[in-house]
Amino acid sequence: MTHRTRTLTAVASRDVFLVSNSVDELGGITSWSHQMARLFSERGHRVHVLGITPAPAGRRHDLGDDLPYRTTTLYDVHPPTRPPAGVLRRRVDPVDRRRHAAHLDGMRRRAARLTDLFRAAGPGAVVIVTQVWAMEWVALADTTGLTVIGMSHESYETCRRSSRFRRVQRYYKDVDRMLTLTREDADLWIREGLDHVGAMPNPLPFFPDEPSPRRAKTVVSIGRLHEEKGVDLLLEAWALVCVNHPDWTLAVFGAGEEEPALRRQCADLGIEKSVEWRGRTADVPGALRESSVFALSSRGEGFPLALMEAMATGVPCVAFDVAPGVREIVTDQVDGLLVPPADTRRLAHCLERLMSDQDLRDRMGESARRGVQRFSTDRVVARWESLFDLLAR
Structure with missing residues (x-):
């Protein structure tokens, strides 16, 4: 990811890109992304929801046909699993070497598409990356002039027990701000040496006029x-x-x-x-x-x-x-x-x-x-x- 310089022009509305693993996979992050996309759109921002791959079979969320913002998925099918990272293995195994080269080439071509979308944005544009896997593609794109925010939608402890922990440390270290869901989680990431971490809670999905009467057993x-x-x-x-x-x-x-x-x-x-x-x-x-x-x-x-x-x-x-x-x-x-x-x-x-x-x-x-x-x-x-x-x- 390139070092970014920003214009200081005040803008009433912005281009906001929400980048996730998938645009339409069932789950909390998809629900959050589309809720925020609608909320930002209602405030006059120009929103584009981006996904890296389509949702797996049986896990697709029907988004309807009336979205007030654009959606784009970079891959037509899920890309092959990234080959093992061992340098020695890639040197001696020609099949693995070709797979690795093809994987990187595919990532670069999709990142170039992201670059084209980002370059068309106006002053004050923001890229919000909701999942660290998606950040691997954003990191290959040119984000000069844009604010880039990386998010972790899980607790610090849950992330620490997963393979995502090292990827967060690697791919979010140079973003403009990393956001967790609570101040407590942010403080734990700050202790890991990421001093640009803040907290942002999820918004209420809804607030019904009529509450439960709490009488049903x-x-x-x-x-x-x-x-x-x-x-x-x-x-x-x-x-x-x-x-x-x-x-x-x-x-x-x-x-x-x-x-x-x-x-x-x-x-x-x-x-x-x-x-x-x-x-x-x-x-x-x-x-x-x-x-x-x-x-x-x-x-x-x-x-x-x-x-x-x-x-x-x-x-x-x-x-x-x-x-x-x-x-x-x-x-x-x-x-x-x-x-x-x-x-x-x-x-x-x-x-x-x-x-x-x-x-x-x-x-x-x-x-x-x-x-x-x-x-x-x-x-x-x-x-x-x-x-x-x-x-x-």
Whole structure:
């Protein structure tokens, strides 16, 4: 990535590029990207959402035909996996050498396309890279004159346990600002020597006019059925809960590769009659209004949108305290209950506490709905625009 110089021209609106691994893959980052694209567009900015590859089969999100901004995907199909990085192997294996050369050539050609798009931007343009894998292509492009912001949509600890940790250190070290989701995570990255790190929370996905009445005897879980989301842990806790509350139901919204195993676990625990598998839903507010308690049983999180959605709907939450983003959103004992990670007995106890006490549900639900408004779209977009102005100076 080239060193960038900026014009100091004040602009009322900007070209904003949001660059992700994919434009249309199901998941929180796609939802966040398109929410921010709409919000920036409504403020008069010219927005272009860019993806490196198309979504995998079965994981495509239908974006509709009425987007008020452009979208572009650089590859027609997912590029081959990058060959192993060992220099010696590439020297002695001609097949591996050709694969490596083809991979780099493909990256450079797509990066050149990014350069063309960036050069057409007006003064004050901003490139927001939402995932570090996508940053590998942006780093090959010419970003002279642009502000480049790199984001990590996961907690520091989750990133540190993954291959992304070293890539963040490598590819985000020269961006104008790296953003995490919480101040606590930002401080941890600063200790790693990245002194240009700040924090930016996710905005509220919605704020319904009508909250949940919290009278339905339903506990709800919403999220992808993946090992990281910990639905297996929730089922363990539910097996302890449902014995004393046979008139309550656990409604699990979501789909994913873990569903068959989770259904088997449900049968093994003997709780099939009290668990409903609802699949994906296009009406999250409706699903939440029909529930009284929300459960977040994840093994890892960033700044969980589902938690914010539940609180906006006035549904009190019980959540594993697995990341700074969780405790940034929920104030324990005030607007929800936090549980030590993977402690299924404590999770069961806290679920029962809310299920058994209507007054407590109402008090925490109302407090949650008030408190989560600090992440309103107006407040978060204003913070983004203040950051754009700061970095353009």
